Amino acid sequence: MFTTLINWLDHRAGIRSLLSAMLLEGIPGGARWRYVWGSCLAFVFSIQLITGIMLMTAYSPSASQAWNSVHAIQYKMDFGWLIRGLHHFGSQTMMVLIALHMLQVVIAGAHLPPRELNWWLGIGLLSVTLGLSLTGYLLPWDQKGYWATMVATNIAGTLPEIGEEVRHQAVGGPDYGNYTLTRFYALHVAILPLTLIGMLVAHVAIFRRHGVTSTENKQGLVSNPENEHAKGTEPFWPRQAFYDMLACMVVFGIMLGMVLYGFAHKVTPPPHEDGSEPNLYEKIARYGVEGKGAELDASADRNTANYPARPEWYFLFLFQLLKYFPGDYAIWGTVIIPNGVMMILFLLPLLGFGPVRKLGHFVGIVFLTVLFVMVGLLTLKALDDDQPEGILGGIMKTGDEETRKKEKEKAEKFQHDVHEAEIKAKRACQLAMGGTHVEGGHVLLRNDPYTTGNLLFQGKCGSCHNFSAGKDDKFESWKGGKSASDLGDYASFEWIHELLKNPGKDTHLGLVKLRVLDDDKKPKVDAKGDFILAPAKGMINWRKGIDDAQARWRESEDADVKKKVAQQNDELEVIAKWLADQRHPKDKRNKELAKQGQAAFELGRNKCKNCHVLEGTNGAGEDAPDLTGYGSTEWIRSMIMRPMHGSRYGEKNNMPAFRDQEAPGALKEFRDLNPTVTDKQIQFLTDVERELIIRWMIRDYRPVFGGAPIR
Amino acid sequence: MALEPQRRSFLGFLTFGLGAIFSAILGVPIVCYVIDPRHRRAPKSAMKLIDGVKLDDLRATPVQGVIRDTRVDGWTLYPNDVLGRVWVVKRDQALPAFPDKAAVVAFNARPQAEKDAFLLVFTTICPHLGCSVNLGGDGFLCPCHSARFTLAGAQAGVGNPARRGMDSLEWEIDEDDPEFNRLEVKYQRFEALKIEKNAIG
Incomplete structure (x- = not known):
């Protein structure tokens, strides 16, 4: 049956002769391991084609959706991590294989006549492959690809005269965006691969015409039928085929190893709706969540202050080269030297004519060796420059003390930025697990309390307030605050208890200054018109009173009076616990605690109600904040937007009000309601920014979208 | 052919x-990757508010x-x-009055066929x-292939391309609406061209 089918096919299509033409090519001098590189390249390219087509089935080339779709491939689709990973590392493997292939060709003298045309085709293939790498790097539309490709297209802009137009055409307009992606996409998936396939067919056909370059076949006359009978000629099948196959498998094994080692960020997938555990298939099919496959950086965001952009490692030498040609000389690094080298490579075979052939072969080997050593050194130096202590024990660090110090600082700053970018990337990948925003992946991060809220706190609150990280926090403590309380764990039991025990500590009220009021309860001003400030003494004096009373009780002979010390300390602990419970919605508060806390709050000797009020208690005070809902988002929101309100610090307050003044009439209304407020006391903060800061403070890390969280 | 191949080696x-x-x-993961849409099913249908329709205005x-969600x-x-759009058709029998939530809950508990005597969705x-x-x-008309239906959703006319009547949906009165003036519907899509009404997903 099978034989019949084969016979039928052979009769119609001549597959037998096709197959033997493919497999029974004569190899003068016999099979060799060193002939495998070309086959390996073709093999990896076919993997790129297959995985590339697979990626196309789930990729969306638009500035708002590209990152989202790649995130879905990496983390949500079955084996998307594997296919994307192979494609990613496949491109890097091709770079290495091209270098090895070129080196082998030049060492064998296979670039010399009569094979010079094939060498030129090879250089063309190299250029197209570089083009594929460059265009592919942008497609995920992540920070890495975005900023690195931005640099690359700007380099194209340094070409004299036509530069700007070239850049404009490559980018598809004045600026990066949808057209950049669609144009790069078309280049990457159609124009360049088709060109490459066409050139590859010609490359292989010409190679078959001349055959391998062995001592038996210097002149490349394998197509001459007499040559096939030459001594030592061996057919391609089976020995060379096996060598090629084994080499391809080793290459594939290395690629697979890279993918399985994993360079992606780990994320936690949302649990199954029915609460079941993922089965073994699911675990393997979604291995991307364990960080397997290629890295995906945070979604590209134009609103990025300091992204540490670097090109992919195989372009690092060009990046490094540019450093040595500052200012007006940049064109040497961007255009003249790289293209000069390509030109020399192009001209190398011309040294193979006539009597100079031997010398030309030698020059070719020397040139390529020197070129690779230079590229290697530049790449290492680029890596070295980014490490504060350098690589290889710092042997590449040069210059005097002063330069070294400066270089080290630069590298430290770079590493810091890399670290920050990695935190953001991991966070972005995690946030997108719950679905990505229609405007683009970057919107999630912009509205993320964990990263953006943290930065906003540092920028908007951080000049006065500190924020000590808790033991479970993965971010660093903020220590830039100079004149207000430490808001790490703000309104937690520990924080409040410490406030009651030791209010004068710098983390609580020690740094706080309030305005001094005159007899009419209006803030006093000095001769220059500035408000007179004084340390916030209220709680500190209260604690002094408590300490004095406790000292008296301790000295008492009466055992019942002595006991009061311990009793009061217990009461203060209960009050702290009860106040820490006020942040929760009313129906979620502990009812037993409420009774005990309220009793202790109202007890005369604890003197809370002399100054404070709290809804539902018998508190009469007016001089201190209203503790109703203390520590809740509502309480904090009101403190941020209107700290001078009577229910907060009133006229004594010196903290500015942070609010959105852009809405029509907002500023006027606020001024009308708070006539004593000064210009300095009104700071701009959008509603979303405010909610981000609040959520970050209370460690509720759901993204903010106009106030309402989605998932 | 000069070189004799070693056929079996x-x-x-x-x-x-x-x-x-x-x-x-490479092949097995690729197949799994290509058939990944099997994981993407229509979300579970739950009662959802019909936006833009008030009982009083029918x-x-x-x-x-x-239907929004x-x-x-x-x-x-x-x-x-x-998510989609629905037609709400008032029938001859008038809806009872709903003095309180209990009356709505009781009404909603009736079998769908009984409720459909008042309204069809x-x-x-x-x-x-x-x-x-x-x-x-006199009823509904599809602009593509001229399928006709009566206001009660049944196939109408001769040579109707549709093989079943319009797809009715389960509905109830929104219990959370203070005026009991709104409808909720279990929004679903159904397979086209079949005689039976099979929900997708």
């Missing part, structure tokens, strides 16, 4: 073997309402998107091939 088998292993390592002419489209999450999707059905003639 150990190296040949080894080469094929390696090729087979490689094909499996007249003899059917009206269209919109969170919608997931592949990788994108739309927090508030239109249809998806606007034609059961023929999925176009959006409009009002036309």
